[in-house]
Amino acid sequence: MSDPSPIPEPSDVDEAPPRRRVWAGPWRSVVLPLVVVAAIVGAIWYIESRGLPFVESGSSAGSGDYGPVALPPDRNPTGRDPSPEKERAAPDFLLETLDGGTLRLSDLQGKAVLVNFWATWCQPCRSELPHLVAAYDRYRQEGLEIVAVNLQEDGDTIAGFVEEFGMQFPVVIDRSGDVSDKYRVIGVPTSFFIDRSGVVRTIYTGPFVGQQSRQGIEESDLAQRIEEILR
Amino acid sequence: MRAVWRLFTSVRWALILLAFLALAGLLGVLLPQIPSTLRGDDVAVAAWLDTQQGKFGVFTDPFHRLGFFDVFHARWFAAGLGLLVVSVTVCTANRFFPIWRTIRQPQRRVPETFFQRAHHRVEFATPAEPLALEGALRRRRYRVERFQEGETTYLFADRFSWAQLGTFVSHLALIMFIAGALVSKFTGFSEDMFVGEGTTAPVFAVSNPNQMQVRVVDTVARFNPQGQPLDYRTELAIYQGGDEVKRCTATVNGPCVYSGYRFHQAAYFGFGAELQVRDVRSGNVIYKEVLALADSMPAPHVIVRDGEGRTLMDATLVLTDFVETAYGTTVTIPGSDRTMWIGVRPGESSGRLDLLAFEPGQQADAARLLLPEGQRASAGGLDFEFVSLQRLPASFEPGFPLPPDSAEDSPQGQVLLEMSNVVYGVEETSSGEAVSVPTQNGPPTLSVVGVSPTVLNLEPGQAASVGDYEYTFLGQREFAGIKVKRDRSDNLIWVGTGLLLGGLGITFYVPRRRLWAKITPERTYLAGVAGHLANFRREMGKLGAEAGSPDAAQEEEKDGSP
Numbered sequence: 088m089s090d091p092s093p094i095p096e097p098s099d100v101d102e103a104p105p106r107r108r109v110w111a112g113p114w115r116s117v118v119l120p121l122v123v124v125a126a127i128v129g130a131i132w133y134i135e136s137r138g139l140p141f142v143e144s145g146s147s148a149g150s151g152d153y154g155p156v157a158l159p160p161d162r163n164p165t166g167r168d169p170s171p172e173k174e175r176a177a178p179d180f181l182l183e184t185l186d187g188g189t190l191r192l193s194d195l196q197g198k199a200v201l202v203n204f205w206a207t208w209c210q211p212c213r214s215e216l217p218h219l220v221a222a223y224d225r226y227r228q229e230g231l232e233i234v235a236v237n238l239q240e241d242g243d244t245i246a247g248f249v250e251e252f253g254m255q256f257p258v259v260i261d262r263s264g265d266v267s268d269k270y271r272v273i274g275v276p277t278s279f280f281i282d283r284s285g286v287v288r289t290i291y292t293g294p295f296v297g298q299q300s301r302q303g304i305e306e307s308d309l310a311q312r313i314e315e316i317l318r
Numbered sequence: 319m320r321a322v323w324r325l326f327t328s329v330r331w332a333l334i335l336l337a338f339l340a341l342a343g344l345l346g347v348l349l350p351q352i353p354s355t356l357r358g359d360d361v362a363v364a365a366w367l368d369t370q371q372g373k374f375g376v377f378t379d380p381f382h383r384l385g386f387f388d389v390f391h392a393r394w395f396a397a398g399l400g401l402l403v404v405s406v407t408v409c410t411a412n413r414f415f416p417i418w419r420t421i422r423q424p425q426r427r428v429p430e431t432f433f434q435r436a437h438h439r440v441e442f443a444t445p446a447e448p449l450a451l452e453g454a455l456r457r458r459r460y461r462v463e464r465f466q467e468g469e470t471t472y473l474f475a476d477r478f479s480w481a482q483l484g485t486f487v488s489h490l491a492l493i494m495f496i497a498g499a500l501v502s503k504f505t506g507f508s509e510d511m512f513v514g515e516g517t518t519a520p521v522f523a524v525s526n527p528n529q530m531q532v533r534v535v536d537t538v539a540r541f542n543p544q545g546q547p548l549d550y551r552t553e554l555a556i557y558q559g560g561d562e563v564k565r566c567t568a569t570v571n572g573p574c575v576y577s578g579y580r581f582h583q584a585a586y587f588g589f590g591a592e593l594q595v596r597d598v599r600s601g602n603v604i605y606k607e608v609l610a611l612a613d614s615m616p617a618p619h620v621i622v623r624d625g626e627g628r629t630l631m632d633a634t635l636v637l638t639d640f641v642e643t644a645y646g647t648t649v650t651i652p653g654s655d656r657t658m659w660i661g662v663r664p665g666e667s668s669g670r671l672d673l674l675a676f677e678p679g680q681q682a683d684a685a686r687l688l689l690p691e692g693q694r695a696s697a698g699g700l701d702f703e704f705v706s707l708q709r710l711p712a713s714f715e716p717g718f719p720l721p722p723d724s725a726e727d728s729p730q731g732q733v734l735l736e737m738s739n740v741v742y743g744v745e746e747t748s749s750g751e752a753v754s755v756p757t758q759n760g761p762p763t764l765s766v767v768g769v770s771p772t773v774l775n776l777e778p779g780q781a782a783s784v785g786d787y788e789y790t791f792l793g794q795r796e797f798a799g800i801k802v803k804r805d806r807s808d809n810l811i812w813v814g815t816g817l818l819l820g821g822l823g824i825t826f827y828v829p830r831r832r833l834w835a836k837i838t839p840e841r842t843y844l845a846g847v848a849g850h851l852a853n854f855r856r857e858m859g860k861l862g863a864e865a866g867s868p869d870a871a872q873e874e875e876k877d878g879s880p
Contacts, residue, residue, distance in 0.1 A: 115415060117323055120408040127407075127497055208518045208531060210607070214717065217597070217604040239529045241557045244518060253602030262560040264525035274524055296717065 153189075154265040156181045162193045164284045171270040173289065177202070177281045180266045182236065182259035185246055190234065190259050193285065198232045199316035200281040204261075204272045206238045207248045212276045215294035216252050218309055223256050226313050230283070236261050238275060282316040289315065326408040335402045342398065346389030349381070357388070396503070403496045410489040417482045426463055426474040428834045428845065436845035438854035446842040446865035448473065451835060454864040458857075460833070473835035484824030487817050494814030498807035507579075507804040514590050514608030515748075515795040518557070521579070521802050531557040532581065535565075537796040538748055539586050545743035550586040552798040568800065578804050585799025587612075588742045589711030591735060591764050592792035595719045599786050605719045608795045611711035615645070615736050616662050618673050619708055622651055623701040630654065630700075634708055634759070636738050636775075637661050638767045644674055647773075651700070658685055662707065665690065673704035712736040720769055721785030733768035741794060748796060762794040833858070842867050 158169045158179035169176040177200075179193045192200070203219060205212040223233050233256035237245050242260065249258055261267050270279065273292075280289045295309040325331050350370060356362040370387070371378050385392030433439060448464060448471040455462045460475035511532060513519045518533040535553040542548055549569065556564040556576050566574035566581075573580040587610060595605035615637060622631040630653045637645040639661070646661020658677035665672045670691065677685040677698055685698025694703040718733040739759045741747055766774040770784040776791035783789075831854065833846040842862060848854040 113319065115412065117319060120326075120404075120411040123411045124404065124407050127493070206520070208520055213606070217602065220600075220602060238520075238525060239558075239560060240518070240531060241560050241562060244533075244557075251603040251606065253600060260560055261525075264527060264529055267525040272525055 153182050154180060154261075154263055155269040156191070158193055158285075162196055162285055165286060171279065171287065171290070173287055175287055176285050177279060177287050178269050180269070182261060182266060185242060185249060185258045185260070190257050192234065192281075195232050195234070196285045197283055198230050199226075199283055199313065201231065201233045201313065201316075202236060202270075202279040202281060203233060204236045204238060204267055204270065204275050204277045206240055206275055207244055208240075209275045211294035211296075213252075214296045215276050216254065218295050218307065220253055220255070222307075222309055222313055225310070226317065227255075229317050231313055231317060232256065234259060236266060238267055238272075239264050278312075280312050280316045282318075288312075323408070326405045327412055329409075332402070332405045332409065335398060335405060339395075339398050339402065342389055342395050345386055349386055349389070351390075352388045357391070391503075396500075399496055399499060403493060403500075406489055406492050406496070410486060410493065413489070414486060417486060421479045421482060424474070424476055424479060424832065427465070427472065430836075432834065433836055433843040433845045436847070438848055438858070439843070439845040440855055440858045440862065441844070442842040442862050442867035443840075444842065444867045445839055446835075446837050446862055446867045448837055448865075451837070451861060451865035454861050455833070458861075460831070469839050471835075471837040473837070474833075475835070476830075476832045478828045478830045479832075481824050481828040481830040484821050484828065486821070487824065488821030491814045491816075491818035491821055494810050494817060498810035498814060501810060502805050502807035505806055507802070509802045510584065511800040511802060512585070512587070512610070512797055513800060514592070514610065514797045516592065517608050529558065530563075530576070530579070532800060532802070533557065534798045534800075536748065537586065537798040538746055539588060539742075539796065540746050541743045547586070550583050550798075552583050552800065554581055554800070556581070568798075573803075578806065580803045580805075582801040582803065583798060584801040587797035587799070588747060588794075589737065589740060590795035590797050591737055591762075592795045593735070593764070593766075594790045594792055596788045596790070597786060598783065598788050604787075608797075609713055609715065609735065610797055611713045611735060611737055613712045613714065614709040615712040615734075616671055617708045617710045617736075617738065618660070618662055618671075619705040620660060620673065621703040621705060623703070624654075625699050625701070627701070634710075634738060635660060636710060636736050636763075636765045636773075638734070638736075638765060638773045646674065646676075656685070656698075656700075663688075671707055673702065675702055710736045710738055711740055718769070719787060721787045733766060736765045736767070737794065738763050738765065764791040766791075831857075833861075 156179050158176055162179075163169060163176040165174070165176045167175060169178040171178060177192060179191065181189055181191045184190050192202070201219075201222075203215075205216075207213070219233055219235070223231065235254065235256060235258045237258060237260050239262055240260065245258060245260065248254075270277075276292075276294055278291045278295070279287055280291070282288050289312050291312065295307065350373075352363055352366055356366055367378055367382055367387075374381060381387060385394060389395055433441070451473060452462050452464060452475075455473070455475040458477065460477045461479070462473060462475045465472040465474075509521060511519050511521070513532060513534040515534050515537055518531045521530045521532060522528065533555040535555050537550070537552045539550050540548040551567055551569045553567050554565070554574050555562050556566075556574075564574070564576040566576075568574040568581050568583040570583050573582040575581070589611045590608055591611060592608045593605070594603055596602065597604050617634050617636060619634045620631065621629060623629050630651050631649070635647055635649065638647045639645070639659070644661050644663035646659045648657060649660045650657045656677060658675055660673070660675050662671040663674050664670070665688075668690070672691070673687075673689040675685055675687050675689075675697065683698045685700050685702075687695055687697040687702060689695050689702055689704045691704050691707050694701065696702070713735050714732055715735060716732045720733075739762050741762060761777050764774075764776045766776065766789060769787075769789065774782045774784070774789055776782060776789065778791060778793040781788050781790040829848065831846060831848050833844060833854075835845075836843040842865070844858045844862065846854050846858065
């Protein structure tokens with residue numbers, strides 16, 4: 088065997104790590120480390136962003152169809168895109184009712200509608216409910232509809248609550264939270280007062296509580312807002 | 319770019335970063351750190367800093383500005399960690415290819431001078447048998463290559479060359495640890511919940527695509543015979559998207575886990591009451607709450623005896639009336655027709671609560687006395703003993719539903735709830751939602767003060783009507799403090815730990831060896847590379863002996879380096 092080129096000594100004979108690495112060109116010395124860092128950051132981002140698996144309701148077929156839906160143009164009197172703001176058409180939605188049916192908000196046009204976002208775990212919502220029940224009793228015949236949109240709770244919990252508190256108005260479940268997102272709900276209870284033409288007239292965040300047990304529902308702030316959309 | 323690269327591949331720079339972080343860690347351990355519950359609340363932090371003025375004086379404010387009181391959340395600390403990650407990553411990535419190359423393509427030939435200068439070398443005066451040497455090496459799991467050059471035979475052998483990856487693995491472990499810390503810092507989630515039995519609470523605020531509700535089905539506390547708490551546990555039901563997705567039991571050391579979220583039992587509170595108010599006219603429930611009775615009210619344990627020493631009353635009184643500084647209640651002494659106001663009020667000198675008994679009327683033998691705790695005295699022909707002063711769980715509830723007609727009597731709309739005969743400190747507090755263990759004095763009793771002229775004393779399941787409202791005490795309830803945490807860094811830390819142990823194990827316990835042999839017709843030369851502490855020369859002696867060099871046996875006997 089012949090080897091004309093001089094043979095080098097083994098580079099790591101002393102087994103000690105070199106004090107400084109050898110520049111191996113921009114690809115290996117810069118790009119590769121950056122790719123490794125990017126891979127780690129990407130993996131972290133992926134782990135974080137994939138979130139939890141959303142559990143579809145086992146009790147309702149096609150529950151993926153529920154949520155915000157497009158408002159038919161002929162039901163939008165404002166000429167502007169629907170938005171959860173005063174003087175704008177209320178964003179339409181299709182949600183599952185407690186008894187397994189469906190409710191579409193735009194189907195209620197012609198009635199004054201109070202869309203109330205609530206949850207059984209929300210203490211202010213519980214305080215408010217007797218007043219909503221009383222208001223519904225008082226104004227139902229005049230054309231008021233209350234739509235209680237429950238936030239992502241299970242049907243059994245809601246049903247027991249609805250029965251105890253005597254909620255006669257429609258209760259729908261926003262299982263995915265998409266409708267409350269669409270309505271930019273950042274706290275519950277939040278109430279949207281929508282007139283007979285489907286336009287949002289007022290928005291109220293917080294519970295309607297107070298003196299109506301003594302003075303009667305008609306004199307409450309809640310009643311004044313209801314009467315405004317009944318006109 | 320090359321200058322930056324040189325900086326980050328410098329071992330000195332890595333050591334400086336490590337020293338910096340170690341010093342910062344030392345600061346974080348030695349100096350008091352702002353409690354996590356105060357962080358983000360400027361007022362609370364300012365109040366906390368005031369408490370540190372006595373210790374740090376004029377340095378308090380500069381230290382705070384420098385982040386010394388919140389080291390592990392300071393930006394400079396995160397920056398140091400980030401630089402270390404970059405440094406370690408650059409070094410590790412840069413080191414990988416050279417290591418891989420030496421594994422795949424080791425240096426098979428060495429210069430002739432290496433056989434004279436190598437740290438580990440032996441030389442035999444007799445030629446070894448190349449095939450025998452090769453066989454001896456292979457038996458020791460060496461990978462062997464043989465070259466022939468004229469009459470000289472060269473061998474190259476190496477063993478465990480992959481052990482070079484040990485340090486690489488250890489470096490990866492360090493990256494994993496730092497990445498884990500960063501993941502925990504930036505993506506960790508922690509939420510404290512305080513939930514009563516039979517009630518539900520959301521994990522996130524309002525609408526969230528991952529929203530979960532946690533229902534506390536049952537909370538149980540266990541106590542030893544002395545009343546010391548032994549353990550708490552809570553049965554939880556977790557709901558998501560309208561369905562129950564998990565039912566499990568959380569204990570202090572055994573969290574309930576769902577989809578990466580851990581539900582820890584973090585606290586227990588046993589003094590809760592579930593109360594319902596129903597409008598009799600409509601039949602609708604208008605109020606149904608599980609209330610934490612987090613305040614306390616004094617409750618004197620009093621024994622009243624007649625003149626002959628017979629016990630007429632032995633009771634812990636629930637005080638419902640307030641007269642200036644005194645709390646009391648009207649009591650009719652059993653077995654007699656005497657009614658008096660018994661309560662407590664602060665003693666003039668001691669400040670402790672003394673027992674006060676006041677029997678109205680002008681008669682000379684009216685019972686009136688003031689009695690310190692633990693003492694006994696007679697008044698009005700009765701013997702009073704103030705056994706002890708107890709405390710009952712209580713709560714003032716604003717906005718409590720009052721019957722329309724009685725609302726004017728309680729303008730604040732606030733009622734007082736007190737619970738006596740509370741179940742606490744027993745072997746197991748409950749089974750199921752309701753606390754059902756009876757106490758010596760009977761079932762838990764809720765006193766509702768302020769909804770009617772008389773106090774409502776309700777046992778579990780008992781209802782009382784006031785006007786159009788019906789008040790029902792549904793029972794004592796317990797509360798669970800649940801800490802919900804998600805820390806995706808767990809897996810990174812476990813992987814990092816495994817890599818570190820593996821890397822260290824490989825580095826220290828897998829002996830990498832490289833050996834070059836030169837066999838001439840006259841002599842045998844062996845030279846090798848191994849760790850400085852390895853007794854490679856002894857192994858070379860054995861190899862020579864097995865390869866047929868008679869003088870190799872002498873080398874085998876020697877110890878140490880040439």
